[in-house]
Amino acid sequence: GHGRPRSTSVASVDELEESVGATRDEGADLQAVQLTADHNCLNTLEVAAVKARCTTDPNPIRCSRNDVARAASAAAKGASRKKRRKFDKAVPTGGIQRVAGSLAVTRAIGDAYLKHARFAADDNKPHCPYITAEPETRAYRLSADDRYLVLASDGVWDIATNEMVVNWVAMFEKRKAEAAALGETIRPNGPS
Numbered sequence: 001g002h003g004r005p006r007s008t009s010v011a012s013v014d015e016l017e018e019s020v021g022a023t024r025d026e027g028a029d030l031q032a033v034q035l036t037a038d039h040n041c042l043n044t045l046e047v048a049a050v051k052a053r054c055t056t057d058p059n060p061i062r063c064s065r066n067d068v069a070r071a072a073s074a075a076a077k078g079a080s081r082k083k084r085r086k087f088d089k090a091v092p093t094g095g096i097q098r099v100a101g102s103l104a105v106t107r108a109i110g111d112a113y114l115k116h117a118r119f120a121a122d123d124n125k126p127h128c129p130y131i132t133a134e135p136e137t138r139a140y141r142l143s144a145d146d147r148y149l150v151l152a153s154d155g156v157w158d159i160a161t162n163e164m165v166v167n168w169v170a171m172f173e174k175r176k177a178e179a180a181a182l183g184e185t186i187r188p189n190g191p192s
Contacts, residue, residue, distance in 0.1 A: 030147065030170050032162035035140055039107040040154075041097035046106040050099055050130055057127035060100060067095025099130045105154070109133050 039046055041061050054060040098104050103111055112119040114130040124130070148169050156165075176186045 030166045030173075032166045033140075033146075034162055035138060036136060038157075039136065040105050041099065043106070049132075050106050053132065054127050054130045057100070057124075057130070060127065060130055061097050062101045063095030064098055064101045067098075100124050100127070103131065105131075107132055107134065107136070 037043060037045070041047055041050075047061050050060050096104055099106055100114055103114055108114070108131055111131060113121065114124070115128060115132070117125040117128045120128050150165055150169070152160075152165075160168075172186070179186050
């Protein structure tokens with residue numbers, strides 16, 4: 001075809017977790033094709049990988065001390081369920097599950113303190129490595145129906161579903177077509 005690659009490779013680590021999605025044109029509708037997985041403590045395969053790397057820590061996935069203290073304080077003060085909601089989702093004791101009670105992601109380019117004992121806090125030195133910088137890789141064969149490749153950080157994927165992103169792309173397409181019908185183009189700052 002049109003000079004488009006026939007396949008693409010995806011590498012995902014750190015803040016690019018679950019960051020790549022392709023939209024495939026299925027008739028008139030765009031459909032999400034998820035190309036990566038979350039690299040965090042909610043992914044059971046990632047938790048298993050952390051436990052396999054860090055066999056000397058009996059509990060390598062745990063809440064941070066601050067999360068536990070906040071949850072206990074909120075419970076003691078009789079905080080409403082709405083105020084405790086973000087903690088209730090993760091674990092019964094309150095807090096977000098983290099690697100070594102510190103990091104929510106299980107793969108990272110930085111965060112050497114969870115990879116190498118010489119950078120680790122004294123409590124964690126004997127247990128390193130907890131995490132890796134090795135990316136998850138996947139090859140994906142592109143077809144003529146593939147229309148978009150969406151790259152975003154975990155900040156987007158923490159609040160948006162694949163379907164939401166597909167809807168955003170569809171809305172952009174609609175606005176682009178409406179602007180073209182008026183002889184305008186869509187730019188980042190709006191129509192010209």
